[in-house]
Amino acid sequence: MKEHLRRVRWIVVDEVHELATDERGVQLSIALERLLELTGVEFQRIGLSATIGEPERIAQFLAGTNRKISILRSDEERGLEISVGSVSPTHKDQEEASGLGLPASTVARARKIQQLIEAHKSTLVFTNTREHAEALASQLRALGTTSVRVHHGSLSRELREExxxxxxxxxxxxxxxxxSLELGIDIGSVDFIIQYTSPRETTRLVQRIGRSGHTLGGTSRGIxxxxxxxxxxxxxxxxSRAKQGRLERPIIHEKALDVLAHQIIGILLQERRMTAEQILHLVQRSYPFRELQPDELDDVIHQLDELRLIRKFGDTFSPRNPKAIQYYFENLSVIPDVxxxxxxxFFRKRRIGTLDQDFVARRCVSGAEFILHGQTWRVISVDEEKLHVEVEAAPPSLTAIPGWEGDMIPVQMDxxxxxxxxxxxxxxSGELDGVxxxxxxxxxxxxxxxxxxxAKIPSDxxxxxxxxExxxxxxxxxxxxxxxxxxxAMAALFGSRLGSNIATxxxxxRFALIxxxxxxxxxxxxxxxxLTPNDLETMINDTVEHSDLFAWKHWHVLRRIGAVSRAAEYKAxxxxxxxxxxxxxIANRETRRELFAEKLDIEGxxxxxxxxxxxxxxLEAVQDAGQCTxxxxxxxxxxxPHGLLRPAVEETSIIEVIKSRLLSTKLRLLCINCGKWDGIRTVDNLQEQIRCPKCRSTLISATYLSNDALPRIIQxxxxxxxxxxxxxxxxMTAWRSAGLLxxxxKKAGLVMAARGVGPATAxxxxxxxxxxEDDLYLSILRAEREFERTRMFWD
Known part of the structure; x- marks a missing residue:
C-alpha cells in the first residue's frame, strides 16, 4: 500500500464542507500531512462543494498552512424556487383522523404530501429525524399511498440500495x-423536494432543495x-438567506486532542521513531493544529506514555507493539458506538420502544420520567447487562422529558x-415584504x-x-x-440556592427551568x-464537568485515546x-473543548x-394567570405534550392487567414427597388443593419453568x-413453596407467579x-417493583 500511496499526485474531497466541520475532517487534515511524508512532493488538494459558508476558511482547512490557495466559483446561475407551506385540516381530515387515532393536522399534512407526490414525477421528502421519516411513511400508507419508501441510515444497505x-x-x-440522500448519491432525476418542517440551517436547505433540477442551468423547486x-x-x-447566498459559518474543530493522540500513534507506526519536535512540525502543517503549542503536544505524548502505547528512547518515541497497532485500528472511527x-x-410485560444509550445513561435513574410514544413513563429499573429499561405508566408531568430527545441540528444565533x-x-405592520x-x-x-x-412579544x-406552574x-x-x-448557568445558580436539581x-x-x-x-x-458575561463563563466552567453529558462525552474521549477499551460498555x-x-x-480538556464547540455557545x-x-x-417578566402564552x-x-399524552393507566385498569398476566403465567409443579411428578400448569387452572397424581401428597412445590436443577435436588x-x-x-425454598401451596x-400459586416473589415474600x-382481592394484586405489584429496583444489588 505504501508504494501505491507514494505515487499520489491529486487528492479530491467531494462535499468537503461535511468533513471540515467534524472530527473526521481533523483526522483527514493530519492524514494528508502524513501522506506528504510518503510522497515526498506536494500533491494537489481539490475540494468540491456547492454549499460552503466561508470558502476561504474551508480552502485553508484542506490546504493546511503556508500553501497557495485558489478558489474557483462556478458561473452557473441555478434558479431557486422555494415556498413555505402549511395546512388547515378539512372536515374529511378530521373524520379520517378519528379513524386513524391521529391529530387532524397530522392527517392534513400527510394528505398534502400525498397530493404533492402525485403531482410530480419524482419527489424526495426530507425529514430531520428517522422517527419523522417512519411516521410519515406510515401515515401515507394509511391514506393509500403505495409508491413511496423510506430511506435512512438505520436501514440496512441492501434496503437502501433497493x-x-x-x-x-x-x-x-x-x-x-x-x-442519507442529502449528498451526492445518484438516484436519477428529481423534479420536486418536500422539506418536512424547517431544515434549521440554510446550508442544509440549499443542499436538499438542490437535489431537484440537478442539471446545467436547471431550477431547483421545493416546499x-x-x-x-x-x-x-x-x-x-x-x-431569504438561501436566496442571498448567506450560509452558516463552518465550525472547524481546532486542536482536538483525542484525534491528535490517535494520529500520533499512526505517525509512529508509519515512521517507526520520531522526536516530539518532528511530530510537532508535521502536525502544525495541518490547519486545525496550526497553533498547537509544544507543551500541549507534550501533554498528549505523556498521556500515551502513561497508557503504555508508546516508549521513549532518549529524545525519540516509538510505538509499543502490538498494543499500539490494536489501539490504532480499533479507533479509526471518531463516531461513538451507541x-x-x-x-x-412493567405491567403488561411487553416491549414499547427503544432509547439511545446516551439518553439512558444521562436520564434514566429509578423514578425519572420521560415521554415515549406520547405516553409519560416512570423508570423502575435499568438493566445495563441486558440493555433493558423497565417502566410504568405515569400521569402527565412537567418534569418528564422526551425519550426521543436526540442531537437535532442546532439553529444558530443569527x-x-x-x-x-x-x-x-x-x-x-403585519407585512413581511412578500416572503x-x-x-x-x-x-x-x-x-x-x-x-x-x-404578554409582550419576545423578539431580537x-x-x-x-x-x-x-x-x-x-x-x-x-x-x-x-x-x-x-x-x-441559570440551573446551576438556582440549584445551589434552593439545594435541589433544576431540570431544563x-x-x-426559549429555555425552561423546571x-x-x-x-x-x-x-x-x-x-x-x-448575570454578567464573566459570571456565566465562570459558572459553566465550574459546573460543566458535573453534568451527565460531560461524563458521557468524557467516556468516549477516553475510548478514543485508548484509556478505555473499545469493547467496554458505558456504565454511568x-x-x-x-x-x-x-x-x-487531556481527556478533561478535550471533553470541555467538544462541549463548548458542539453544545454550548458561550460567546453568543x-x-x-x-x-x-x-x-x-x-427584559420583561409575566406570571401565569392560569394559562401559558x-x-x-x-x-x-x-x-x-398537551393533547398528545394519553392518560396514565388507572388503578382499576392496572389491577386487570396484573390479574390477566398472573393468571396466564405457567408454573412448574414438582412433588417433593415422591419426586415422581413434574408438571406444568397455568395459575388460572390450579385447584384450591393441589395433589400429586402419583402419590396423592399435597407437598407440591412451585417453581419457574426453566429450573431444571430442582428435580435432581429433590431426587x-x-x-x-x-x-x-x-x-x-x-x-428449603422448594419446601417453603410447598408449605404455602x-x-x-391457588392464591399461593398466584403470588409466586409474580416476578421476583419467592416463598419468603409470598x-x-x-x-x-x-x-x-384487589388489595392483594396491588401488594404483588409493589413487591415486583421493589424487586426490580433492588435486584442489581443482590448476589
Missing part, C-alpha cells in the same frame, strides 16, 4: 429520507411544509435573531396577536421571562446553543438581569469515577447578556444424598392480607 434503484427506475414516485408559527417564520428566514436499550412496560426581528416587524404567502403570514400574525393579549430586542420559560431568540449555555428544556427560541415547586418569574428575571457510575480520575488529563450567550446589560435588549406552548409541549434428597450448600438452599392453595403478602 429503494434507490426503484426510485431511479421510476417504480417509486417518492422517497422519504433523512440526510417547506411547516407545523407551527415558529416553523413558518424560521423557514421564511432560511429561504447501543439501544429496549423499554418494557437565524434565531432574524426570526425575532421578523416577529417584531409582523407585529408592528410569505397570505395563509402562512396570517397564521403567524394570529399567534402573535394572541401573544400580545397576554426583548427577552420575556414567563412563569407557568412550576416552570419558568425564558423567551430568547438566541438559538439552541446560546440557550443551552444560559439554561445550564431548551429550543432555539423547579420542584412554583417560583416567581419576576425573581428569575431579576437574577437573569444580574464508572464514567463518573473516571471523570475524577482523569480530572487533570455573553453577547446577549451584554446587550441586556446595556439596554439594547429589554402561545409562544411558550412549543417548549411546554416538549415537557408535557437426591429423597434418596438420602448429602446436599451441597447451594442445593440445600434450593431445597398446602396452606393457601408468605408476608399472604399473611398480611387485610383487604380484598
Amino acid at each position: 429503494a434507490e434503484k426503484e426510485f431511479q427506475e421510476g417504480r417509486l414516485r417518492g422517497l422519504i429520507c433523512t440526510s 417547506i411544509l411547516t407545523t407551527s408559527p415558529d416553523d413558518i417564520l424560521e423557514s421564511a428566514v432560511l429561504i 447501543q439501544k436499550y429496549t423499554v418494557f412496560d 437565524v434565531a435573531s432574524e426570526v425575532g426581528r421578523m416577529r417584531r416587524t409582523l407585529a408592528l 410569505l404567502e397570505d395563509p402562512e403570514r396570517e397564521k403567524a400574525s394570529a399567534t402573535l396577536a394572541l401573544q400580545a393579549k397576554q 430586542k426583548l427577552v420575556l421571562v414567563e412563569g407557568f 412550576n416552570s419558568v420559560i425564558v423567551h430568547t431568540c438566541a438559538g439552541n446553543l446560546v440557550n443551552e449555555a444560559l439554561a445550564n 428544556q431548551v429550543d432555539q427560541y 423547579f420542584p415547586r412554583p417560583v416567581s418569574a419576576y425573581m428569575v428575571a431579576e437574577e437573569f438581569g444580574k 457510575r464508572q464514567a463518573r469515577l473516571l471523570v475524577d480520575i482523569f480530572k487533570n488529563s 450567550a455573553k453577547k446577549l447578556l451584554s446587550m441586556i446589560g446595556s439596554g439594547d435588549v429589554l 402561545p409562544l411558550a406552548l412549543p417548549l411546554l409541549d416538549r415537557i408535557v 437426591k434428597k429423597i434418596n438420602g444424598g448429602k446436599l451441597q450448600a447451594e442445593e440445600e438452599k434450593e431445597w 398446602q396452606t393457601y392453595g 408468605t408476608r403478602l399472604l399473611r398480611n392480607r387485610t383487604g380484598g
